């Protein structure tokens with residue numbers, strides 16, 4: 001089976017994009033396809049697979065599958081690239097339009113310079129903070145509680161967890177120096193921790209000042225990635241809740257792959273602004 005694809009990235013968080021306006025795929029082969037295209041050895045190499053599809057409730061629809069074949073509820077870097085692809089291919093005729101993700105519909109705005117989309121702003125909507133909706137379970141906490149700097153033992157390490165959902169689950173740990181973040185040990189341990197019944201994306205944050213943070217991530221289903229858009233949003237929300245950065249102001253998030261500008265607005269919505277880049281197109285043989 002020959003499948004046309006486009007490889008795109010947001011700050012090095014790359015996915016293989018398949019255009020559902022042009023290509024019909026078998027639903028029950030999608031997890032297999034996500035694993036196949038993601039392999040750097042036998043596939044194309046990416047953090048997963050993203051489908052761009054017609055939508056009944058928005059201008060365009062995104063489905064995202066992690067490298068391990070699991071389907072996720074949301075993907076910030078993916079939303080920016082889907083918006084670029086939809087605009088580039090004329091599936092939308094405005095620079096502002098709506099994108100449907102599994103977690104809900106968001107507003108996208110593409111910046112066009114010399115007929116090319118470089119930067120995209122997504123209104124990611126409101127974060128979800130209630131423990132039961134992250135979801136996160138513990139013996140003590142109430143379902144409606146917010147999880148802010150909650151003691152969280154990982155092996156011998158006494159960590160403190162702040163949990164935020166952007167439609168997908170995130171847990172944030174603060175470190176004094178991002179270079180020393182225990183991402184290779186705490187990342188894989190916590191992502192599958194039983195306290196997160198649906199798994200979790202694991203973020204490490206070093207606060208530089210009240211409008212700037214360093215950030216690394218171990219993603220659920222993909223491991224360490226160069227960037228995580230929903231994770232950067234969760235990290236800024238967490239840092240506001242922990243009174244480390246300003247609410248309603250732009251916060252510069254330095255990720256391994258580059259910078260995102262995140263604002264948790266006073267109206268409750270989180271804005272994410274960053275690049276979207278087309279790397280290559282081709283045909284994949286499944």
Ligand SMILES: N[C@H](CCC[C@H](N)C(=O)O)C(=O)O
Pocket residue numbers: 013064066071072073074075076077078168169201219220221222225227228229230231
């Ligand atoms: N691994 C995530 C999905 C991808 C999110 C990330 N790549 C982003 O840009 O938000 C999850 O299972 O919830």
